[in-house]
Amino acid sequence: MSTVISNAVNAVATLASISTVDKVGRRTLFIEGGAQMFLTQVIIGIAIAVKFGVSGNPGELSKGFVDGLLACICVYVAxxxxxxxxxxxxxxxxIFPLEVRSAAQSINVATNMIFTFVIAQVFTTMLCHLKFGLFFFFAFWVLIMNIFIYKYLPETKGVPIEDMHTIWQKHPFWKKYVLQDKGIAMDKEGHDDV
Incomplete structure (x- = not known):
């Protein structure tokens, strides 16, 4: 039943994202969702540490404890x-220019799939060794992800794809890595106008 509940929360929250992403912006959703994920990982880690300890034997689990964990998991999933x-x-x-978008998306998908595969392979081993510490491990990485978004990702809400280069040129960090426009006019085929 808990799987059905968490999957329903996942579906509803994904629909909420679809309806709000263009209103509140990508950065806001990233940072809010990341904070929510971080806090619930820490809360679950503490709850399991207190109840299970390092022995892994919780004794009798109360309905309130189980329902509380399920609620935290649902908040995390949302x-x-x-x-x-x-x-x-x-x-x-x-965020990628049209010239490299397909290659960049391919790299993005491959990287995502590789890390998903690696985490799936090592999760059980990590859980056996780290026990409740696994939740703190993932909370740490969620915190790092949130800091990265806060410092390095510009807002893309309402920005036409053609203007992303300008956004990168103006970003406090990325501007030193992005070529500045030299004012060369291009025709529709991408050739210099002479």
Whole structure:
């Protein structure tokens, strides 16, 4: 039943993301969802540490404890489903110039799949060794992800794809890595106008 509940939360939160992403912006959803994910990972880690300890034997689990964990998991799933889940695919499609978009998206998809595969392979081993510490491990990485978004990702809401180069040129960090426009006029085929 808990799987049905968390999957329903996932579906509803993804629909919420679809309806709000252009109103509130990508950065806002990333940061809010990341904060939600971080806090619930920490809360779940603490709850399991207190109840299970390092022995892994919780004794009798009360209905309130189980319901509380399920609620935290649902809050985590909702945070992921309206932020990092869908936006991890949307934002990369918006930030790359047309000339490299397909190659960049291919790299994005491959990287995502590789890390998903690696985490799936090592998760059980990590859980056996880290126990409740696994939640703190993932909370740490969610925090790093949020800091990265806060410092390095420009808002792409309402920005036409053709204007992304200008956004990168004006960004406090990325501007030193982006070629500045030299004022060369291009015709529709991309050739210099002479």
């Amino acid at each position: 945070g992921f489903a309206w932020s990092w889940g869908p936006l991890g695919w949307l934002v990369p499609s918006e």
